[in-house]
Amino acid sequence: MRGLGTNRKHLRDYLAAYLFLFPSLIIGITFVVIPIITIIPLSLTNWDLITGRRTFIGFENYFYLFQQPRFFKSIINTFYFAGVKVTLDLILSLFFAVLLNKAISGVKIFRIAFFSPVVTSTVAVAMVWIWLFDPSLGPFNQILQFFGLRPLKWLYDPRWAMPSLILFSLWKGLGYDILIFLAGLQSIPQELIEAAMVDGADSWRTFRYITLPLLSPVIYFVVLIGTINAFKIFEQVSVMTPGGGPLYSTGVIVYYIYELAFQSGALGRAAAASVILFGMVLALNMVQRKVGRKYVVAE
Amino acid sequence: MWLRNKWTVIIYLILAIGALCMVFPFVWMVLSAFKTERDVWAYPPRWIPSEWRLENFVEVFKIIPLGRYFINSIFVTTAITIGQVGCSILAAYALARLVFPLKSIIELVVMATLIMPFTVLVIPTFIIVYKLGWVDTYQGLIVPFLFNGFSIFFLKQFFSTIPKDLEDAARIDGCSYLGILRHVIIPNARPAIGTITLFTFLTEWREYMWPLIVINSARMRTLPIGLKYFIGEAGSEYHLLMAASLLSTLPVLLVYILAERQFVRSITFTGLKG
Numbered sequence: 001m002r003g004l005g006t007n008r009k010h011l012r013d014y015l016a017a018y019l020f021l022f023p024s025l026i027i028g029i030t031f032v033v034i035p036i037i038t039i040i041p042l043s044l045t046n047w048d049l050i051t052g053r054r055t056f057i058g059f060e061n062y063f064y065l066f067q068q069p070r071f072f073k074s075i076i077n078t079f080y081f082a083g084v085k086v087t088l089d090l091i092l093s094l095f096f097a098v099l100l101n102k103a104i105s106g107v108k109i110f111r112i113a114f115f116s117p118v119v120t121s122t123v124a125v126a127m128v129w130i131w132l133f134d135p136s137l138g139p140f141n142q143i144l145q146f147f148g149l150r151p152l153k154w155l156y157d158p159r160w161a162m163p164s165l166i167l168f169s170l171w172k173g174l175g176y177d178i179l180i181f182l183a184g185l186q187s188i189p190q191e192l193i194e195a196a197m198v199d200g201a202d203s204w205r206t207f208r209y210i211t212l213p214l215l216s217p218v219i220y221f222v223v224l225i226g227t228i229n230a231f232k233i234f235e236q237v238s239v240m241t242p243g244g245g246p247l248y249s250t251g252v253i254v255y256y257i258y259e260l261a262f263q264s265g266a267l268g269r270a271a272a273a274s275v276i277l278f279g280m281v282l283a284l285n286m287v288q289r290k291v292g293r294k295y296v297v298a299e
Numbered sequence: 300m301w302l303r304n305k306w307t308v309i310i311y312l313i314l315a316i317g318a319l320c321m322v323f324p325f326v327w328m329v330l331s332a333f334k335t336e337r338d339v340w341a342y343p344p345r346w347i348p349s350e351w352r353l354e355n356f357v358e359v360f361k362i363i364p365l366g367r368y369f370i371n372s373i374f375v376t377t378a379i380t381i382g383q384v385g386c387s388i389l390a391a392y393a394l395a396r397l398v399f400p401l402k403s404i405i406e407l408v409v410m411a412t413l414i415m416p417f418t419v420l421v422i423p424t425f426i427i428v429y430k431l432g433w434v435d436t437y438q439g440l441i442v443p444f445l446f447n448g449f450s451i452f453f454l455k456q457f458f459s460t461i462p463k464d465l466e467d468a469a470r471i472d473g474c475s476y477l478g479i480l481r482h483v484i485i486p487n488a489r490p491a492i493g494t495i496t497l498f499t500f501l502t503e504w505r506e507y508m509w510p511l512i513v514i515n516s517a518r519m520r521t522l523p524i525g526l527k528y529f530i531g532e533a534g535s536e537y538h539l540l541m542a543a544s545l546l547s548t549l550p551v552l553l554v555y556i557l558a559e560r561q562f563v564r565s566i567t568f569t570g571l572k573g
Binding site for chain 2: 096122123131278
């Protein structure tokens with residue numbers, strides 16, 4: 001008798017579980033699982049958005065991509081953006097977080113100042129920066145000239161377009177990492193710092209040998225997430241340098257995929273480029289995991 | 300003591316310079332939103348408007364349907380947030396508390412979706428939306444985002460920490476599954492649900508790539524997409540761009556400054572757990 005009751009309870013559990021999971025399952029399968037399964041087969045077809053043509057063509061899309069100088073350029077641009085942005089971001093955000101952690105009062109005001117760019121939508125603030133960067137009407141050149149420096153063409157110069165985008169992205173994202181580091185710094189037990197100070201360690205040594213190792217999981221997190229996000233950069237490129245900038249100097253891989261799919265209609269080729277992007281993200285993830293295991297001090 | 304004071308001054312000085320750099324674009328935006336066209340073209344650039352022109356804001360509404368963009372954005376973002384958090388609460392409860400066949404496989408699939416960035420899946424997702432006939436529709440903007448592996452995972456982790464005794468007591472009192480969810484789980488998980496709600500709202504409010512792809516007609520544009528096209532249409536009429544930018548960032552900034560604590564918690568919490 002008791003066994004039957006338990007069985008019924010189990011059945012009720014099953015039924016309830018699947019009813020609760022139903023909405024997420026159906027949407028997740030349709031819009032996430034099916035895309036994951038179909039992206040590779042899709043990249044082996046010449047699916048065309050405009051003509052509706054669609055046949056299996058093997059690896060031709062990949063061969064096509066590897067013959068395109070623009071494709072290589074987009075990969076180089078992506079690495080350029082990610083490398084410079086993540087490095088500068090790490091240094092600056094850690095620096096400001098340490099200072100903020102030392103500040104006694106007024107922390108909230110500084111936090112608001114640093115974090116405001118993060119909460120605003122990229123397009124809305126990119127509009128402002130387009131003007132700031134304007135070679136003749138913008139204040140940046142005025143400031144450069146004030147210090148006796150040569151004015152720049154910023155977004156219109158193939159050499160400076162990417163650094164300009166990086167500068168904007170740093171401004172936009174810095175506050176996020178500062179907050180993450182600040183939370184990390186505040187979770188370090190104060191006694192450890194004090195003990196080191198009592199033992200005669202100066203500020204720099206305390207930072208180098210106590211704070212930094214204890215902060216290593218947070219640093220690892222910031223670098224990992226920062227790099228993955230940098231690989232996916234699209235919005236500022238599309239808004240500030242439509243067409244991929246002068247001489248395609250800001251055309252990153254996601255922008256290249258977007259152009260292929262929604263301006264040329266070549267969905268098959270775009271899918272192939274997406275697969276390559278995913279391969280890059282995955283490889284990066286694995287490298288960083290290896291490095292992480294070596295240097296991150298376990299909590 | 301003197302040494303300490305000196306360092307404090309230096310720290311505050313550096314922080315102030317940093318903060319000034321961060322705030323500068325906002326200051327420029329606010330000042331310039333009131334400038335006349337002559338001020339925009341002035342050389343060297345004029346910082347303070349020669350006269351404060353409120354008409355810029357009226358003119359923006361004449362050129363682009365900013366109100367429509369706002370309503371679209373509010374509708375789409377609210378629908379996604381409520382739908383996604385609702386679906387995720389249900390799924391997270393099942394995964395955290397119930398025992399059922401194929402549970403570990405479903406859990407594995409949810410985790411697997413976390414490493415797959417949406418950017419990579421844009422093309423096949425677009426094809427599905429296209430085949431459903433959802434291009435240029437609200438459902439095309441909303442439905443694909445109602446599932447989110449991170450939201451489910453995040454809530455599941457939190458639900459698992461709620462003591463089981465509470466639930467057993469409610470069950471003895473004759474509570475149904477939905478009753479337990481409503482009277483035990485949700486009240487005890489309020490901070491986590493609040494965090495994920497705010498986080499989802501913020502993310503979806505700023506969503507750019509998907510609406511850019513799915514929306515063709517002007518009346519369906521969300522705020523970021525409307526502004527993007529406005530940049531092309533306004534050309535060098537920077538004062539109008541600044542007015543539009545101010546109008547669209549002000550609400551978010553105000554909410555942020557008023558609810559700063561919740562914002563910070565939401566970001567650091569989800570950030571560290573992510």
